[in-house]
Amino acid sequence: MKRLTLEEIGRIAGVSRSTVSRVINDHPNIRPAVRQRVEDVIRQTGYQPNSAARSLASRQSRVFGLVMPSILQSAFADPYYPLVIQAISHACNQHDYTPALFLFQTPEEEEKMSQRIVASGLIDGLIITADTINSTFVSKIQQYDIPFVQIGRPPTSNAASISYVDVDNEAGAYLAASHLVQLGYRRIGQLATAHNTAGADRDAGYRHALGDRGLEVDEALVKVSDFSEAGGYQAMQALLDQQPEAIFAQSDAIALGAVRAIRDRGLRVPDDIAVVGFDDMPLAANADPPLTTVRQPINRTGMLAVETLIDIVRTTPEPARHIVLPVELVIRASSGAVY
Amino acid sequence: MKRLTLEEIGRIAGVSRSTVSRVINDHPNIRPAVRQRVEDVIRQTGYQPNSAARSLASRQSRVFGLVMPSILQSAFADPYYPLVIQAISHACNQHDYTPALFLFQTPEEEEKMSQRIVASGLIDGLIITADTINSTFVSKIQQYDIPFVQIGRPPTSNAASISYVDVDNEAGAYLAASHLVQLGYRRIGQLATAHNTAGADRDAGYRHALGDRGLEVDEALVKVSDFSEAGGYQAMQALLDQQPEAIFAQSDAIALGAVRAIRDRGLRVPDDIAVVGFDDMPLAANADPPLTTVRQPINRTGMLAVETLIDIVRTTPEPARHIVLPVELVIRASSGAVY
DNA sequence: CAAGGTATTGAGAGCGCTCTCATATCCTTG
């Protein structure tokens, strides 16, 4: 199957290359009859414009890069990231953009790739998943003039100049912790995470909720974990010695690990210890017991990241766009509110 | 920062565009002194060749498409797919290819995208994850002359003409089931899956293992599940009525669901029922009890898929390459062999 | 029905690279 060109389509339709180009790019001022004729030829031949030629002439590729820096390598086990990828992929498909994937397993890999990513012209813009504090990648990328949006809030120090899409982590944690307070629990522990803004915001929400209800935060009831089930299991084991009545876990995976640790100690959820998670991953609903958690809108996050990036690419990049999406508390059995 | 071109690099280095191009593409017959000089300029300026121009002139993009057809949409919850993506991404990085991601959530999306994927020239080759029997995508793609390799064995009917990288599912299942037989279990059930070649091969391995040891397969001990934890939970509940002594689950997620179902029935693993999984996902080792399972080399699978595709793109596509990787049994507590 | 627009189309010049072919330079060796 020989590859067709604009020229040939034009020849078949009896018009010039330029006119065919106009039809394809939906320019105004083409006689309806001509447009129709050209469209027919395109449809019948199955012609697809050559994307390299288009990129070269138009100076844009309609390819976005989806970047996950090295810090997150292991975090890929967390089902959150696959869901984000899926959401972004879907959004890109809808807007006729192609997502290129850049997962970095080491800083060296990151270093090696970043130059090519920003300067080869392959990529029109970047979606960066890196709420890790002090990501070197973001500061490196800022020196180039490639548009990007971040998923998750950047550290306060440079959040103003960076466009991002985030969920309201603080409000979510506030809801979760308040829910536990209202249920009558007093010794409410937290399985927290370190070095990421989402974790920091969830921590703040937890503290505000307790404070607003006149409870003091007992630091012995706050343990740090990573975002994995295993991490939650370990942290919960340490926490169990403090005899908490309820737990706010900063992610569903952590919560599930906590549940397992609680059971291993011969205790029951929620009868002995109530548990609330965060994220509302698919597994939260199927867990045993079903997990009370904070639902964050991952699909909308991905969609908005893509649309914001398209907007930035097409128009002026100033000022930076900041989007914070609302979250909601999903009450299930693990918090002891329903059975 | 103005974008540099070959021409300008040449001017700075005092040579022609052609010579710079030769240096970049590692052509022979350049005086060492000149090559050095050009390389210095490139390094100092941070020049990166424009990829659109390169693609247009050389007719290849160094972009591979990573396709996951719509059937698998929900299966993305299975940690297997993220790991495959990660492996392929890493392999692409190493070989200076860019992976573009095409996840299809619906047949319509698949239909809409496929034309662009194969005919726009954006993509040099495809890696298709679709061991689902009767994938329409593969048969569609075969009509074009775009190179591709599949991860997972295609259905026997057209496996001969398709290049693929697979793991030895049958041998793995054989190992797993044999392990259970050797431990003295007799009523060995299977949590199987339908409509995919990996499942069919694992089923075959299970049956051969039992047959080779003189055990007959009791069809009442074989239940069909999907690849999820929830599916395994459900299927196991049905299976429990048949009072199996041991279970071979076709994936780790299924095995974990089975363990949960067994526990909910008040039974213990492995004391009352032994469980073996398949895949050796990270969560298998951390499970409770740690899961005996069949380890498949996902990183090698991804690497070989990429390298095979590169080979096909660069040389003649004939004959189709078939690679089957060995697997190994990882014995942990869930099968009752170790504690 | 001519003049003066406006709507529609085509021609041409790149976009930044690769690759072939011609030219220039460098060694050999007789």
Add this chain to the structure above:
DNA sequence: CAAGGATATGAGAGCGCTCTCAATACCTTG
């Protein structure tokens, strides 16, 4: 040291598209 062959470099012609600008076709309206 001249001739011949190898080696090294440059010039030029695209790759298939977009976009500007000029040319043509089509309408108005006085």
